[in-house]
Amino acid sequence: MARPKRPNVPVVIDGHEVMAYPDDTVLSVAKRNGIRIPHLCALDGVSVYGGCRLCVVDVAERHKLMPACGTAVAEDMEVHTQSRTLQEHRKLILEMILAEGNHVCAVCVSNGACELQDLAVELGVDHVRPDYQFPRRTVDASHPKYTFDPNRCVLCTRCVRTCSEVEGAHVWDVAGRANGSYLIADLGQPWGEAPSCTWCGKCVAVCPTGALAWKGKAVGEMRHDPNLVAFLTSARDEGEWLDRETM
Ligand code: FES
DSSP: OOSSSOOEEEEEEEEEEEEOOOBBBHHHHHHHHHHHHSSSSSTTTTOOOOOOOOTTEETTTSSSSSEEOOOOTTTTTEOOOOOOHHHHHHHHHHHHHHHHTOOOOGGGGTSOOOHHHHHHHTTTTSOOOOOOOOOOOOBBBOOOSEEEOGGOOOOHHHHHHHIIISSOOOOOEEEEEGGGGGGEEEOOOOOOGOTOOOOOOHHHHOOOOEEEEEEEEOTOOOOOOOTTHHHHHHHHTTTTOOGGGGG
């Protein structure tokens, strides 16, 4: 169904009435109205995954916390995005993500250009309570243009969804289960030997951490571009190019 020209679904977020489109999620309408909800796996322009759970919000009359990125709006829905409980949940979730990998900012090429790092600052994570897992994961530097360091991968699947849904190559996928899950290229071969990779670099652009990086970039030079996908899909689907300066 085509979107109406104007948003027509009233929703109350943190006491303010805002208007949503019928196909909005709580996160998308909040973003459009300048209401910040921390999030990590959500990426405009690709499907919802709902894996990180950092975007939890309180929705009145639902008796559990809901992920804002995967919760569709409904008329007169009442949402709370800020409370002590929510902050505590988000903080602990982020600590668990940090404990699961080897996120050592001081030796990461994305230091200073990392959404995980920014979230840690935003949520006040100055130490990590769960035990560090210190997984032993091998870096894949086989690709001529890019590197993949699984130690810094948070399994947000942004790269998986972007490569599959936008580039149409589906190089990346997740293998294994639970905390034994890991990212694979094609059928598990080194990235540089994955025949389906088109070298487009979109996966690197949308990676929120230093897991996927350009070779030859020094700290301070490394940049990601998470708005790239929304820009591309808006141009393809709507014929309306989003203004990248205002995204
Ligand atoms: Fe909503 Fe990750 S951003 S679950």
